Amino acid sequence: xxxxxxxxxxxxxxxxxxxxxxxxxxxxxxxxxxxxxxxxxxxxxxxxxxxxxxxxxxxxxxxxxxxxxxxxxxxxxxxxxxxxxxxxxxxxxxxxxxxxxxxxxxxxxxxxxxxxxxxxxxxxxxxxxxxxxxxxxxxxxxxxxxxxxxxxxxxxxxxxxxxxxxxxxxxxxxxxxxxxxxxxxxxxxxxxxxxxxxxxxxxxxxxxxxxxxxxxxxxxxxxxxxxxxxxxxxxxxxxxxxxxxxxxxxxxxxxxxxxxxxxxxxxxxxxxxxxxxxxxxxxxxxxxxxxxxxxxxxxxxxxxxxxxxxxxxxxxxxxx
Amino acid sequence: xxxxxxxxxxxxxxxxxxxxxxxxxxxxxxxxxxxxxxxxxxxxxxxxxxxxxxxxxxxxxxxxxxxxxxxxxxxxxxxxxxxxxxxxxxxxxxxxxxxxxxxxxxxxxxxxxxxxxxxxxxxxxxxxxxxxxxxxxxxxxxxxxxxxxxxxxxxxxxxxxxxxxxxxxxxxxxxxxxxxxxxxxxxxxxxxxxxxxxxxxxxxxxxxxxxxxxxxxxxxxxxxxxxxxxxxxxxxxxxxxxxxxxxxxxxxxxxxxxxxxxxxxxxxxxxxxxxxxxxxxxxxxxxxxxxxxxxxxxxxxxxxxxxxxxxxxxxxxxxxxxxxxxxxxxxxxxxxxxxxxxxxxxxxxxxxxxxxxxxxxxxxxxxxxxxxxxxxxxxxxxxxxxxxxxxxxxxxxxxxxxxxxxxxxxxxxxxxxxxxxxxxxxxxxxxxxxxxxxxxxxxxxxxxxxxxxxxx
Ligand code: HEM
Ligand code: HEM
Numbered sequence: 001x002x003x004x005x006x007x008x009x010x011x012x013x014x015x016x017x018x019x020x021x022x023x024x025x026x027x028x029x030x031x032x033x034x035x036x037x038x039x040x041x042x043x044x045x046x047x048x049x050x051x052x053x054x055x056x057x058x059x060x061x062x063x064x065x066x067x068x069x070x071x072x073x074x075x076x077x078x079x080x081x082x083x084x085x086x087x088x089x090x091x092x093x094x095x096x097x098x099x100x101x102x103x104x105x106x107x108x109x110x111x112x113x114x115x116x117x118x119x120x121x122x123x124x125x126x127x128x129x130x131x132x133x134x135x136x137x138x139x140x141x142x143x144x145x146x147x148x149x150x151x152x153x154x155x156x157x158x159x160x161x162x163x164x165x166x167x168x169x170x171x172x173x174x175x176x177x178x179x180x181x182x183x184x185x186x187x188x189x190x191x192x193x194x195x196x197x198x199x200x201x202x203x204x205x206x207x208x209x210x211x212x213x214x215x216x217x218x219x220x221x222x223x224x225x226x227x228x229x230x231x232x233x234x235x236x237x238x239x240x241x242x243x244x245x246x247x248x249x250x251x252x253x254x255x256x257x258x259x260x261x262x263x264x265x266x267x268x269x270x271x272x273x274x275x276x277x278x279x280x281x282x283x284x285x286x287x288x289x290x291x292x293x294x295x296x297x298x299x300x301x302x303x304x305x306x307x308x309x310x311x312x313x314x315x316x317x318x319x320x
Numbered sequence: 321x322x323x324x325x326x327x328x329x330x331x332x333x334x335x336x337x338x339x340x341x342x343x344x345x346x347x348x349x350x351x352x353x354x355x356x357x358x359x360x361x362x363x364x365x366x367x368x369x370x371x372x373x374x375x376x377x378x379x380x381x382x383x384x385x386x387x388x389x390x391x392x393x394x395x396x397x398x399x400x401x402x403x404x405x406x407x408x409x410x411x412x413x414x415x416x417x418x419x420x421x422x423x424x425x426x427x428x429x430x431x432x433x434x435x436x437x438x439x440x441x442x443x444x445x446x447x448x449x450x451x452x453x454x455x456x457x458x459x460x461x462x463x464x465x466x467x468x469x470x471x472x473x474x475x476x477x478x479x480x481x482x483x484x485x486x487x488x489x490x491x492x493x494x495x496x497x498x499x500x501x502x503x504x505x506x507x508x509x510x511x512x513x514x515x516x517x518x519x520x521x522x523x524x525x526x527x528x529x530x531x532x533x534x535x536x537x538x539x540x541x542x543x544x545x546x547x548x549x550x551x552x553x554x555x556x557x558x559x560x561x562x563x564x565x566x567x568x569x570x571x572x573x574x575x576x577x578x579x580x581x582x583x584x585x586x587x588x589x590x591x592x593x594x595x596x597x598x599x600x601x602x603x604x605x606x607x608x609x610x611x612x613x614x615x616x617x618x619x620x621x622x623x624x625x626x627x628x629x630x631x632x633x634x635x636x637x638x639x640x641x642x643x644x645x646x647x648x649x650x651x652x653x654x655x656x657x658x659x660x661x662x663x664x665x666x667x668x669x670x671x672x673x674x675x676x677x678x679x680x681x682x683x684x685x686x687x688x689x690x691x692x693x694x695x696x697x698x699x700x701x702x703x704x705x706x707x708x709x710x711x712x713x714x715x716x717x718x719x720x721x722x723x724x725x726x727x728x729x730x731x732x733x734x735x736x737x738x739x740x741x742x743x744x745x746x747x748x749x750x751x752x753x754x755x756x757x758x759x760x761x762x763x764x765x766x767x768x769x770x771x772x773x774x775x776x
Contacts, residue, residue: 001555003475005467005483012487015562020495023567024518027582028511054438057372063652067575071726081510081577089439089506090513092576096652096719097357099729121361126733128360128740130370215734274728 036082038152049146052139054091061097061129064150073273074103077154098129105148105155109162112267113144115219115234122219122231123267165265173237181248184240188257196296197252197285198303209286212279217287220267225291235267242291252296255284324414328406329683331413331462333765335393336676338421340761342385343669343754349378351744351751358740368432376436376443377428383441383523384452385424387664390672391531392459395482397679398538399463402479403470408462416458423451437497437505439516441523446502453493460486477554481534484562485527492522513573514582521569528668529565532631533557533600535675536624540604543621543678544614549606557599564592571642575651583644590642597635604628619694620678623670626702630666634659648724654739655716658709665750666705673697673757680764689763697753697760704749711746715739 001007042050053059065079079102084090108116115122117140120129132140149155172183185193199205213221220239222229227241259280262270271280288295355362356371363369400407407413427444430436436443444452463482467475496519497505498512506512541548548554570578570586608615608625615621637659641650650656677694681687688694715736722732763769 003477003480003555005464005475008475008480008483009464009487011559012484012562013491015566016488016491019563019566020491023569023582023585024495024515027514027570027579028507030579031509031511031514033509055434055436056370057375057436057438057443059438060372060375065576069648069724071723072728079577081579084509084513086508088504088508088512089437090509090516091438092510092513092573094440094572094652094656096723096729119361124730126730128357128733128736130356130360130372131365132370134365134367134370274731 032081033085034082035085036080038154039083039085040152040156042086042149043145045142045145046149047146049142049144049149050091052135052143053146054089056132056135059091059093060095062099062101063093063096064091064100064102065093066100066102070100071273073099073107074101074151077103077151083152098127101147101150103151103154105151106158106160106162108269109166109265109267110144110148111235112269113147114140115231115267117143118234119230122229122234125219126215162265165263167265169237169263169265177244178248181244184258184263185249185254188254192253192257193249193251195251195253195256196298197256197281197288198298199281199285199306200298200309201285201289201295205282206286206289208279209282209284212275212283213286216271216275217283221291225287231267237266239267242287243293245292246294250288250292250294252281252284252288255287256280259284323418324411326410326414328410329397330410331407331417332393332397332679333683334414334417335389335396336680337761337765338417339386339390339393339672340676340754340758342381342389342424344758346378346381346386347747347751347754349374349381351747353378354740354744354747358737358744367434373431373434373436376440377431379441380431380443381424381428382669383528383664387528387668387672388531389420389424390675391528391535391668394535394538394672394675394679395459395463395531397683398478398535399466399482402472402476402538403467404472405466405469408465408469412458412462416455416462419451419458420455423448423455426451439506439512440520442497442505442516442519446497446499446505449493449497449499449505453490453499456486456490456493460490476538477548477551477558478534478538480554480558481530481537484558485530485534488522488526488530488562488566492519492526495519496522510576510578513576514570514578517569517572518567519569520572522566524663525565525568526562528664530561532627532668532671533561535671536600536604536628539620539624539671539674539678540608540615540628543618543624544608544611546607546611549603553599553603557596557603560599561593561596564589564596568593568642574642574644575647587642587644590639593635593639597631601628601632618678619688619691619698620674622695622698623674623677626698627667627670627674630662630670630705634663634667637662649720650716651720653716653719653723654712654736655720658712658716661705661712662709665701666709670701673701676757676761680761684765686764686768689760689768693756693760697757700749700753700756704746704753707746708743708750711739711742715743 066075066077068078083102112123116124117132119131119133120127148159151158172180218229220229220231220235221227221242222232225242227239229239232238258268259275260270260272262268285295285297352363352369353371353374396407396413427448430445430448431443435445437445463486467479496515498507498515507515568586568589570582571590574583574586615625640646641659677688718735719732722735723729
């Protein structure tokens with residue numbers, strides 16, 4: 001083959017045309033244009049928020065698609081091609097420094113997002129997301145509107161749930177500590193309310209609890225558990241002051257249940273996806289011992305002893 | 321018109337110098353970017369430097385500014401040499417240089433101010449795209465007109481690759497940025513994701529790769545003083561890379577709900593990439609075999625050799641990480657970032673540096689200011705990049721396996737911390753190498769002091 005400029009340039013153009021046809025034009029016309037069942041139009045504020053998301057490169061740390069083998073938040077629904085018909089440009093993403101956001105809408109109430117944008121570490125102490133305070137409240141509001149729309153109709157459904165419970169939670173909060181604590185505990189199923197923490201209080205358990213508290217809770221509930229963490233000024237209702245729980249019927253089971261499922265409508269998220277059972281019991285115990293000053297740990301021992309428990313072994317007592 | 325001053329090989333020189341400057345800028349931006357991941361509030365609440373804006377400034381600066389500028393600058397020297405003539409127009413070349421550099425600069429400033437299309441390597445907004453396309457066109461015309469006035473009948477394989485790179489890149493850039501949609505620069509939905517990676521992969525596979533291969537094809541035989549092993553292998557490698565590399569972009573999005581046939585095309589194409597890569601590497605290996613000592617006596621030869629070794633490694637890992645079973649672990653995490661740096665800096669960047677160190681002394685007719693500084697740059701880069709790659713690959717495997725086992729992303733962040741500190745640390749070697757390179761180049765060009773003995 002005689003390689004003269006003509007041959008090279010024409011050859012390149014021919015190959016490019018073929019490739020353009022196969023890899024761009026064909027997919028362009030075969031990828032489904034039909035919106036999936038959840039899609040709805042975005043409001044102007046949500047569109048504005050999407051532009052801010054785009055201009056600030058959020059997509060470099062957050063994806064917007066759920067894979068069949070994902071476990072994280074939003075993985076209740078696997079993404080479909082029809083979910084993206086309104087996206088110009090696409091923001092699918094190729095890296096996860098933070099969670100996938102395709103079903104983010106309604107996972108947290110707006111006030112949580114305000115605190116989180118001002119400084120992500122206020123609510124998520126170990127996050128590496130930048131502070132977005134410099135954007136100003138207007139842009140933050142728009143961003144939040146966009147985030148709360150992710151998942152479209154599913155997000156609307158979750159938002160309605162958030163708003164419904166927010167009203168109830170605020171009502172209870174305004175009625176004073178007695179009323180508020182009663183309201184919180186009334187919504188925990190009875191068997192959980194009566195359940196004591198099944199494990200004895202030990203140093204190692206308290207240390208584990210402390211580690212979890214610092215990684216997950218401290219930003220809202222504060223270093224001394226009085227609900228005055230750095231996120232507090234942004235949250236309404238504010239984070240619970242744990243000391244109020246003393247003498248108000250708290251139990252290990254209630255603590256566990258609330259940490260596991262969160263309190264929808266408030267900034268308290270659920271931790272069931274991030275913390276295993278042992279960790280939830282330990283952090284609950286830490287809160288009970290250090291902040292509430294009242295623990296029901298191992299109040300009754302009607303169970304078969306757990307195989308690795310050494311707290312009540314005679315040897316352990318001797319060592320001490 | 322001082323800016324468009326005409327001097328022999330002035331365009332090549334200016335491109336190579338610009339590249340060394342972009343290398344410093346790009347790695348510095350990368351360094352700041354890396355601090356964000358190690359200590360998110362160290363550089364805090366400065367809009368221009370926030371991670372999401374800085375990251376595309378870093379990637380575009382190193383890809384277009386550092387790698388692209390050095391390799392195309394080498395082309396400005398190589399095309400006339402290989403066709404035994406002079407450059408068609410130095411003035412046109414200088415014009416291309418300014419359009420090119422100003423586009424890169426303005427694109428980055430705009431990103432810092434918060435104007436982005438948020439599609440990887442296509443973040444620059446429409447006016448910048450037009451500047452880049454213009455620059456590519458000007459460069460192409462200059463290469464082409466030079467070649468048409470050639471004294472040498474036979475076009476060497478490097479010339480083919482330079483032309484292919486420019487033709488393909490122009491087309492990829494035009495379509496990939498959806499230039500007919502000035503406001504958004506994109507299509508809608510998953511078709512846009514596909515287009516963006518059709519483009520993104522074009523920038524990797526048909527901009528950086530053929531340019532770097534072109535320069536390697538020139539430097540290896542010249543420096544090792546041996547004829548190219550085989551013309552037929554050159555031909556096979558050339559046409560197959562154009563056919564295969566151009567349509568595998570969808571391997572970046574095989575976990576999204578794109579059509580299955582597209583995934584099949586991308587994955588089989590990725591595997592078959594071993595063919596053109598092996599062809600080029602075998603051809604060059606058989607050329608330099610037995611002469612590695614000669615090759616390594618020359619700083620450019622050293623850089624090219626290392627670049628080709630990285631190329632082999634990247635292109636063994638690449639096809640594997642296109643496989644769905646592998647991507648379950650490696651996709652979406654630092655594994656890919658490790659791969660990117662190995663490819664863009666290790667392969668394309670090393671060969672760009674080889675171009676700088678080979679061509680500059682030839683143009684100005686003087687040896688380098690300090691050959692030892694170039695050696696130091698080489699070793700800093702070898703160490704820095706090796707560490708960078710090992711650290712990030714490890715981090716990626718930890719992330720990928722943790723996620724697959726059901727660990728929440730938030731829980732894996734504390735595990736990442738030490739790796740981000742180590743990556744910053746290894747990155748400092750790369751950044752240092754960039755500064756040393758620029759210093760050496762400036763001294764060579766403008767303030768050589770006492771001329772040292774020895775040939776370049
Ligand atoms: C045979 C050759 C190669 C193949 C088959 C290949 C394959 C791949 C695959 C499958 C990915 C996506 C990984 C993922 O997202 O999970 C990827 C990413 C990447 N590759 Fe390669 N690669 C090859 C060579 C190269 C070379 C030579 C370079 C540099 C010049 C390079 C630069 C990149 C970059 C920058 C990315 C990251 C894209 C992003 O997500 O931003 N690759 N490659
Ligand atoms: C010339 C040298 C370099 C080149 C060619 C280069 C190239 C790249 C490329 C192509 C990407 C995008 C990767 C992807 O999307 O998959 C990237 C990302 C990045 N690079 Fe570099 N880089 C260089 C040097 C550095 C240095 C010295 C540092 C830091 C010390 C650095 C830090 C980063 C960071 C933090 C990211 C973003 C990673 C993330 O999103 O997780 N780079 N670089």
